[in-house]
Amino acid sequence: MKRILMIMLALSSVIFSLSAQSGLNIEKFLGGKYASDPQVTETFISGKGNKFLEKHKLRVFATFKGPSAKYEGMVEALVMKDAATAIGKNIRYKNGKLYYGLFSLAPVVINKKKIYRYLYYLNKGVGSGKNLMVVYFEGNLNEEEALRLIQSIRTK
Numbered sequence: 001m002k003r004i005l006m007i008m009l010a011l012s013s014v015i016f017s018l019s020a021q022s023g024l025n026i027e028k029f030l031g032g033k034y035a036s037d038p039q040v041t042e043t044f045i046s047g048k049g050n051k052f053l054e055k056h057k058l059r060v061f062a063t064f065k066g067p068s069a070k071y072e073g074m075v076e077a078l079v080m081k082d083a084a085t086a087i088g089k090n091i092r093y094k095n096g097k098l099y100y101g102l103f104s105l106a107p108v109v110i111n112k113k114k115i116y117r118y119l120y121y122l123n124k125g126v127g128s129g130k131n132l133m134v135v136y137f138e139g140n141l142n143e144e145e146a147l148r149l150i151q152s153i154r155t156k
């Protein structure tokens with residue numbers, strides 16, 4: 001019984017992770033696909049009752065962090081595909097590569113509620129060999145609140 005419960009929980013987390021960024025190119029690297037790489041850190045948070053989500057008016061919060069040298073080409077290309085349809089952009093380049101990007105993606109309606117979606121990209125590895133990070137989050141927060149959330153993440 002315990003094993004069945006664990007399998008059900010694992011399957012539900014995969015289903016939730018797939019629905020979080022549904023229809024986006026970033027699905028190709030989020031959702032545990034690189035969990036076997038010890039240099040990669042992924043986070044996925046969803047569901048009611050989570051204090052972090054409630055504090056920031058979020059419904060979903062997902063991150064990917066890994067070595068720039070290994071993942072930069074793939075990740076940047078997929079982020080830029082999603083950014084092409086963004087309704088708002090704040091972008092910075094360094095040495096001809098995307099260094100920073102905060103993208104407001106088109107909102108979606110779920111259960112008759114408008115859900116705002118954001119995609120954040122930071123590549124500290126441009127020219128230095130450090131990590132890159134991608135954060136996807138959605139919820140009932142405006143652009144100013146999204147920027148504050150990103151700033152709080154960057155300082156940690």
